[in-house]
Amino acid sequence: MYRLAVVGATGLVGSKMLEVLDRKNIPFSELTLFSSKKSAGTEVVFKGQTYIVRELTAAAAAEPFDYILMSAGGGTSLKFSPLFEQSGATVIDNSSAFRMEEDIDLIVPEVNRPQSSRTIIANPNCSTIQSVVPLKPLADRFGLERVSYTTYQAVSGSGIAGRNDLANGEKGIAPTNYPHPIYNNALPHIDVFQDDGYTKEEQKMVDETKKILQLPELKVTATCVRVPVQDSHSVAINVTLSTPATVEEIRDVLAAAPGVVVVDDVKNNAYPMAIHSTDRDEVFVGRIRSDESLPNTFHIWCTADNLLKGAALNAVQILEQLHTIRSESHV
Numbered sequence: 001m002y003r004l005a006v007v008g009a010t011g012l013v014g015s016k017m018l019e020v021l022d023r024k025n026i027p028f029s030e031l032t033l034f035s036s037k038k039s040a041g042t043e044v045v046f047k048g049q050t051y052i053v054r055e056l057t058a059a060a061a062a063e064p065f066d067y068i069l070m071s072a073g074g075g076t077s078l079k080f081s082p083l084f085e086q087s088g089a090t091v092i093d094n095s096s097a098f099r100m101e102e103d104i105d106l107i108v109p110e111v112n113r114p115q116s117s118r119t120i121i122a123n124p125n126c127s128t129i130q131s132v133v134p135l136k137p138l139a140d141r142f143g144l145e146r147v148s149y150t151t152y153q154a155v156s157g158s159g160i161a162g163r164n165d166l167a168n169g170e171k172g173i174a175p176t177n178y179p180h181p182i183y184n185n186a187l188p189h190i191d192v193f194q195d196d197g198y199t200k201e202e203q204k205m206v207d208e209t210k211k212i213l214q215l216p217e218l219k220v221t222a223t224c225v226r227v228p229v230q231d232s233h234s235v236a237i238n239v240t241l242s243t244p245a246t247v248e249e250i251r252d253v254l255a256a257a258p259g260v261v262v263v264d265d266v267k268n269n270a271y272p273m274a275i276h277s278t279d280r281d282e283v284f285v286g287r288i289r290s291d292e293s294l295p296n297t298f299h300i301w302c303t304a305d306n307l308l309k310g311a312a313l314n315a316v317q318i319l320e321q322l323h324t325i326r327s328e329s330h331v
C-alpha cells in the first residue's frame with residue numbers, strides 16, 4: 001500500500017487528480033494533500049473522508065512518501081520535486097519544469113514507458129498528450145516524416161483565471177489572464193513569445209512530440225490558439241507518413257489504438273467536438289482525409305479533455321503504469 005500525496009490539491013488539475021483517483025483502484029494506505037500557504041487549511045472530502053490541506057514546506061517534502069502527484073506550477077516543482085525525490089518518493093509532475101531534462105522520462109502510457117533511474121517523471125503538455133496518442137500507432141505502422149499542428153485550446157488550460165476571463169468577457173469585463181479579450185475572440189498566443197516568434201506552448205509541442213515518440217529527426221511545427229471554449233482542446237494534425245497509406249488504413253489503425261475513439265462519418269455530420277470529449281478519458285479523432293497538396297500526407301482532427309487526458313488522468317495513468325511495473329517485478 002502506498003503513501004500518496006497530491007500537491008496542488010485545490011487547483012483545477014489537482015482536484016481532477018482526486019476525481020480520477022476516486023474511480024481507480026490504486027492501493028494507497030495514506031493520502032496527504034498539499035497546497036500553497038494561501039490554500040492551506042482548506043477541507044477536501046475524498047472517498048467520504050475529510051482531509052485538511054497542508055502547506056507544502058521543505059520539512060514536509062522530507063517525510064516518507066511513495067508517490068507524489070504534483071500539479072502546482074513550475075516554480076513549486078523546481079523547489080520541491082528534487083526534495084521529494086531525495087526523500088525516496090517518485091514524483092509525477094504536471095509542470096513543464098523537468099520535461100526536457102535528458103534524464104527525466106516524459107510519459108504518455110499509451111505511447112511509452114519510464115526508462116530513467118530518476119524518480120521525477122514529467123507529465124507532458126496537454127495538447128501534446130492528446131496528439132501523440134493517435135500519432136504513435138501511425139508512427140509504428142507507417143513511419144512519420146513531418147507533423148504540423150494547429151491547436152484550438154480551451155480556457156481551462158489557463159486554470160480558473162482563464163475560465164473567469166471567458167465568463168467575465170461576456171459581461172464586457174476586461175481580461176486579467178490574457179492580453180486581449182477571449183470572449184468572442186481567438187488568441188494566437190499561449191504562454192510567452194520567444195525571440196523566433198514561436199510561443200513557448202508551440203515550442204513545447206515541437207520538443208515534447210519528438211522526445212515522447214523518440215523521433216529526434218521528426219519535422220514538427222505548431223501554431224497554438226486559445227479559443228472561447230471552457231474545456232477540451234482541439235488539435236488539427238497535418239501528418240506526412242514515411243510509407244504509403246490510405247485513409248481507410250489510417251482509420252483502421254486509429255480505431256484499434258489504445259485510448260482512441262474514432263468519430264468519422266461526415267455524411268452524418270459526425271466528427272469529434274469539445275462537447276463530446278469533455279469529461280471523457282479518451283482522445284477522439286476524425287475528419288481523417290488525404291491532404292492532396294502533398295504526397296502521403298493526411299489531415300486528422302482530434303479533441304480531448306485537457307484537464308483529464310491532457311493532465312490529471314495521464315498523471316494517474318502513469319502512477320498505474322508504475323504500480324503495474326512494480327507488481328510485475330515482484331512476481
Ligand code: 2RA
Nearest residue numbers: 125126127153157158
Ligand atoms: C494551456 N497547455 O492550455 C497550456 C497549459 N495547460 O494553457
